[in-house]
Amino acid sequence: MKNIFISICLFIFAVSLFATDVSGDQSGTWDLTGSPYNIIGEIFVPAGLTLEIEAGVEVIAMGNYKITALGNIMAEGTIADSIRFHGENGLYWGGLRLEDEAVESIFDYCRISNTNDSNDYGIHSINSPVRIDHSYLDDHQKGIQFSALSAANPSYMEIKNSKVAFVQKSGITIVDNSNVLIDSCEVTQCGLGASFYGAIQLSLQSNTHSCSPIITNNYIHHNDKQGLTLANLFGYENMAPTVEYNDVSYNYTGIYLYAGKGTYTWNHIHHNFVENNADSGAGVMLYGNQATAVFTYNEIDHNYTGLYLTNGATVNLGDLNNTNPSDDGYNCIYDNIFYTGEEFSVYNASASNVTAENTVWDDDPPIDVTIIDGNDNAAYGIVDYEPTLSPFAPPAGVSVLVNNGFINLTIALGTEYPTYANMEGYNIYRDGELIAPMLTSPFFIDPIPAVPGLSVNYGATIVYEGGFESTITDTTIFIPHILNPLQNPFVSLLGLFSWDPPEPGSTSNFLYCNVYIDGTLLGNQIYSPWQFSGLTPGESYFAEVSAVYEAGESDPVGVQFYYLGTEYESPQNVTYELFPDYIHLEWDAPNAYVDLYQIYLDGDLLTETSELSFDIFNVTSGVNYEIWVVAVYIDGGVSEPVFLNILFVGGDDILNLKTELLGNHPNPFNPSTTISFTLSVKDYQDAKLEIYNLKGQKIKIISPSLCHPELVEGRGGHFNVTWDSTDQADKPVSSG
Incomplete structure (x- = not known):
């Protein structure tokens, strides 16, 4: 049996020191600053306009006035700040009447109270679309009416997660409208007046219309009359609601079908009777020869009578002899004991026969004792209850x-x-x-x-x-094979894709690996790694690899990567400067993907640094040093080294340094080379580096200050400059 969940609504209201009197035509917004709104005359929302009521607003009727919406109403409260409609000090008023057949009205987190005139409702929708949610309607003559009388295409109306209580007649009435949903509501303490009205009542008043709404997941309990009534008083054909997953209990009668049909599934119908009242107590009562409902998967127990049929009514509690699987019974009917002690599972006082196959029954007393039918009175129809269904039901799934x-x-x-x-x-x-x-x-x-x-x-x-x-x-x-995936996918900046073998435990033989990029299969090979080709430098890609076994392919593992290009760039613009007791190195980063730099001295690693400069100490004047600067990338890749051959002249020896061109490296080159030279102290100020082509034409002039602008004036020393094969106008020159 599915559980019934009912939303509990909390109603909290703001308090204002001032009130706003309203009457006549109203639209726009009733905001919290004007609350409470005192209704001092009839209210009309004009056609085509909207009245919006803010969360926390209180609406108080000062007399028997009504709010009639020819347009629509949007009353949307919150769980912490709901909206209240009521009469002053419990005074009865006219409620809300909705007439716009096109635009939906909404009542969310509202409490609507105190209507008691015979023609008034808490909410009366006349073929007007409306949605009521998380609301509470109480103290009414009639709670809600969803009416589509004479409408060819009824508007959609629904009430969900709400409570209707303390109503003299019906809590919810539906007239000629199949386009209605009642879902997850509590309907209680209705039918308090002398007349018999169901807590939820359906009425069909036209043979050209229908009244077949959906009523689901509701708790319909402790009502003075019927829990659910189908009042098809004129005997029209189209009253067949869908009633499912409801708890219908502690009412005078659970469900009353007056010439009504419909399907009733997974409802729990129990404890419906008034103590020692012989006229009460039917879990389900069916009246009239058009009462022909289908009941499946219902639990009907602890009523005075499980089902009572009269005046030509019949019911399908389970029929295994037709080809329709949707009426195969599966009901459970037990412990329906009249106050005098007799047990009545089905009391068929109708002349029509009843099919009740494939149903769980009491076995003590025997089934035929708890069923009253033609075997007990010749005027009654027969209840066909065989085959029965075992009470020992299997798991639902x-x-x-x-x-x-x-x-x-x-x-x-x-x-x-x-x-x-x-x-x-x-x-x-x-x-x-x-x-x-x-x-x-x-x-x-x-x-x-x-x-x-x-x-x-x-x-x-x-x-x-x-x-x-x-x-x-x-x-x-x-039982599928275990196909363990490959592990630790990694792609270098140069597009070399590597991975580790799967963990042990696969139950199928490994064949090869499938390699994907951005979801496209590139090919397969047995072992790692895979070199991507044809990628665009500077772009990001997603690489995946899967293991293919005899039994199938594993889940792929993947990694997003950035493609740098076909080589790791070396440090740029590497320069050095000689000081009396050390060599100062500087360079530029080739790109943003370098992790650190390695400095080698005469072939041995001297240090690693993330900086763009380094000072080499413990050097001897007059000694020639070979220095390499290498870029190490974040993926572990290593660039080609930049070579420097430096004759260190330190201390006083730097004063004797001659002006001399030391050559360039690399040579030949493309597109750049580093030119090294020394300058004496006397030549520093006026020296310049001129570059010529093989024809003796001057290509470019480079001042030493461009090489080492940070040098102190008046000093000589070692210099080097990178030439990028451009002329004085910074345009590329041809080789030679």
Whole structure:
């Protein structure tokens, strides 16, 4: 049996020191600053206009006035700040009347109280679309009416997650409208007046219309008259609601079908009677030869009478003799005991026969004792109750999932159909063999029992009080192979894709690896790595690789990467400067993907640094040093070194340094080379570096100050400058 969930509405109201008197035509916004709004005359919302009522507003009727919306109303409160409509000090007023057939009105988190005139409702929608949610309607003559009388295309109307209570007649009335939803509401303390009105009442007043709404997940209880009434007083054809998953209890009568039809599924109809009142107590009452409803999966218990039929009515409680599987019974009817002690499961005082096959019945007393039909009175129709259904219902369902070498089995809560039997535990079966008896939990974990690639059947039964066991509910699962994925995918900045082998434990033979980029299969190979080609430098890509086994392909593993190009760029513009006791190196970063730089001295690693400069100490004047500067990238890649051959002249020796061109490196080059030279102290100020082509034409002039603008004036020393093959106008020159 599905549980019924009813939303509880909290109503909290703001308080203002001032009030706003309203009457006549109203539109725009009733805001919180003007609250409360005192209705001192009839209110009309003009056609085509909207009245918006803000959260927290209080609307107080000062007399028997009504709000009539020819346009629409938007009253949207919140759980913390709802909207209140009521009469002053409980004074009765005219309620809300909705007439716009095109634009929807909304009442959310509202409380609407105190209408009691015979023609007034809390909300009366006359073929006007409306949505009522999280609201509470109380103290009315009639709570809500959804009417589409004479409408060819009825508007949609719904009430959800709301409560209707303390109503003299019907809490919710639906007239000639099948386009209605009542969902997850509590309807209680209705029908308090002398006349018989159902807490929810359907009325069909035209043979050309229908009244077949959806009524689901509601709690309909403790009403003075019927819980649900189908009042088809004129005997028209089209009154067949869908009524499902409701709890209908503690009413005078549970459901009353006056010439009504419909489908009734998974409802719990119980404890409907007034103590010692012989006219009360039917869980379901059917009247008239057009009462022909279909009941399946309902639990009907602890009423005075389970079902009572009269005046030609019939009901389908289960018919296995037709081809329609939707009326195969599965109801559970038990413990419906009249106040004098007799048990009446079905009392068929109608001349029509009743099909009640495939139903769970009491077995004490015997079924034929609890059924009153033509076997007891020749004027009554026969109740066909055979075959019956076992009270030991199987589980509602079983699901299995393979996870990390185990089978996770879950038994769905509830039973396949309603039952009165008391459950004690579950038995678990694998391929028909009991492997776990009398579990109290609906969860079970089983190590994978079969060779991968085969199927296994798992099932569960319910063990009931007394040791009775239900039939099995089972499912078959294919045990897949374990296909472990590859591990640790990595792509270098130059597009070299590598990965590690899968973890041990795969149950199929490995064949090869599939390589993908941005979701496209590039090819396959057995081992890592894979060199991507044809990529665009400076772009990002997503690389994936999967392991392909004899039994199939594993899940791919992937990594996003940036493609730098075909080589790791070396440090740029490497320069040096000689000081009396050290060599100062500087360079520029080639790009943003360098992690650190390595400095080598005469072939040995001297240091690693993330800076763009370094000072080499402990050098000897007159000694020639070979220095390399290497870029190490974030992916571990290493650039070609930049070579420097430096004759260190330090201390006083620098004063004797001659002006001399030391050559360039690399040579030949493309597109740049580093030119090294020394300058004496006397030549520093006026020296310049001139570059010529093979024809003796001057290409470019470079001042030493451009090489080392930070040098102190008046000093000589070692210099080097990178020439990028451009002329004085910074235009590229041809080779030669």
